[in-house]
Amino acid sequence: xxxxxxxxxxxxxxxxxxxxxxxxxxxxxxxxxxxxxxxxxxxxxxxxxxxxxxxxxxxxxxxxxxxxxxxxxxxxxxxxxxxxxxxxxxxxxxxxxxxxxxxxxxxxxxxxxxxxxxxxxxxxxxxxxxxxxxxxxxxxxxxxxxxxxxxxxxxxxxxxxxxxxxxxxxxxxxxxxxxxxxxxxxxxxxxxxxxxxxxxxxxxxxxxxxxxxxxxxxxxxxxxxxxxxxxxxxxxxxxxxxxxxxxxxxxxxxxxxxxxxxxxxxxxxxxxxxxxxxxxxxxxxxxxxxxxxxxxxxxxxxxxxxxxxxxxxxxxxxxxxxxxxxxxxxx
Numbered sequence: 436x437x438x439x440x441x442x443x444x445x446x447x448x449x450x451x452x453x454x455x456x457x458x459x460x461x462x463x464x465x466x467x468x469x470x471x472x473x474x475x476x477x478x479x480x481x482x483x484x485x486x487x488x489x490x491x492x493x494x495x496x497x498x499x500x501x502x503x504x505x506x507x508x509x510x511x512x513x514x515x516x517x518x519x520x521x522x523x524x525x526x527x528x529x530x531x532x533x534x535x536x537x538x539x540x541x542x543x544x545x546x547x548x549x550x551x552x553x554x555x556x557x558x559x560x561x562x563x564x565x566x567x568x569x570x571x572x573x574x575x576x577x578x579x580x581x582x583x584x585x586x587x588x589x590x591x592x593x594x595x596x597x598x599x600x601x602x603x604x605x606x607x608x609x610x611x612x613x614x615x616x617x618x619x620x621x622x623x624x625x626x627x628x629x630x631x632x633x634x635x636x637x638x639x640x641x642x643x644x645x646x647x648x649x650x651x652x653x654x655x656x657x658x659x660x661x662x663x664x665x666x667x668x669x670x671x672x673x674x675x676x677x678x679x680x681x682x683x684x685x686x687x688x689x690x691x692x693x694x695x696x697x698x699x700x701x702x703x704x705x706x707x708x709x710x711x712x713x714x715x716x717x718x719x720x721x722x723x724x725x726x727x728x729x730x731x732x733x734x735x736x737x738x739x740x741x742x743x744x745x746x747x748x749x750x751x752x753x754x755x756x757x758x759x760x761x762x763x764x765x766x
Contacts, residue, residue, distance in 0.1 A: 460496065465541065466636055468593075471586065472581075477582045483646040484648050488657040488661050494661060511604055512548060515602050515604055516568065519566070519600065519602045527554045535547055537593045545593040550562040551563055570604050571606065572605075576603070587599045592628060597619065597620040598617060598619055718761070728751075
């Protein structure tokens with residue numbers, strides 16, 4: 436029996452018929468595939484708090500042009516599709532950037548890079564798998580990263596399909612290596628993801644109650660952008676957070692002492708190295724203090740102002756600790 440993919444929303448494919456702002460508005464109305472990875476604390480790019488800020492509208496819609504990395508991924512999609520179809524004769528990718536909604540949970544959404552049908556078919560109801568395109572700057576994966584695996588399982592949950600093809604253009608050292616990873620439907624994982632997604636949507640988004648903040652960089656960024664025009668109001672009662680206040684005070688004092696200790700130890704090593712670049716223990720290099728170009732200066736202006744003294748101002752020596760290794764001998 437063919438899965439019920441549901442009807443796409445108006446302008447169901449992202450293209451000439453819709454705008455990025457339209458898509459972002461639609462996406463804000465539910466939990467998407469990248470959101471579920473953040474909600475389950477598996478995403479390197481998002482957190483529960485950053486998802487909540489977006490869904491409740493505290494963060495403005497990011498309708499600016501995509502970043503260079505995002506744009507590269509979008510531009511590579513036709514290439515990745517072509518390579519996939521060349522490797523998998525008889526299969527065809529259609530419904531690019533298809534907006535899918537779960538037939539029973541209207542808050543469960545997924546923007547699909549495509550749906551795979553048998554060659555010659557143009558019927559979405561005959562789709563055999565989800566197609567997901569990725570660009571990766573590293574080498575071939577031994578295992579699919581957790582955040583991508585969760586995203587794909589969420590897409591299978593929303594579409595009702597039993598399989599997905601994750602097509603990845605790996606570009607380690609600038610050399611392309613195309614890999615296709617097949618992912619089978621994991622119903623136990625899907626049940627867990629749907630339960631966690633519904634709990635987050637109802638308990639936090641619908642209820643307007645933020646999840647507990649954490650130390651994820653996305654949470655820090657979301658907090659910085661959520662309230663940009665603070666109001667002068669009576670002090671907020673943070674009695675329930677008194678243990679956090681005490682802990683933070685202690686941690687900051689510890690950090691201050693640690694920073695002082697680190698600077699002292701770095702200076703001791705620098706003084707021992709002097710004008711030499713490596714330090715060793717029992718014939719093994721354990722520390723180096725080498726010059727490298729500075730990245731925080733205007734090089735052209737520095738050359739114009741200082742001429743042959745540029746090298747003195749345009750480099751900085753960086754102290755690094757190393758796993759012990761043999762000394763490199765030079766002729």
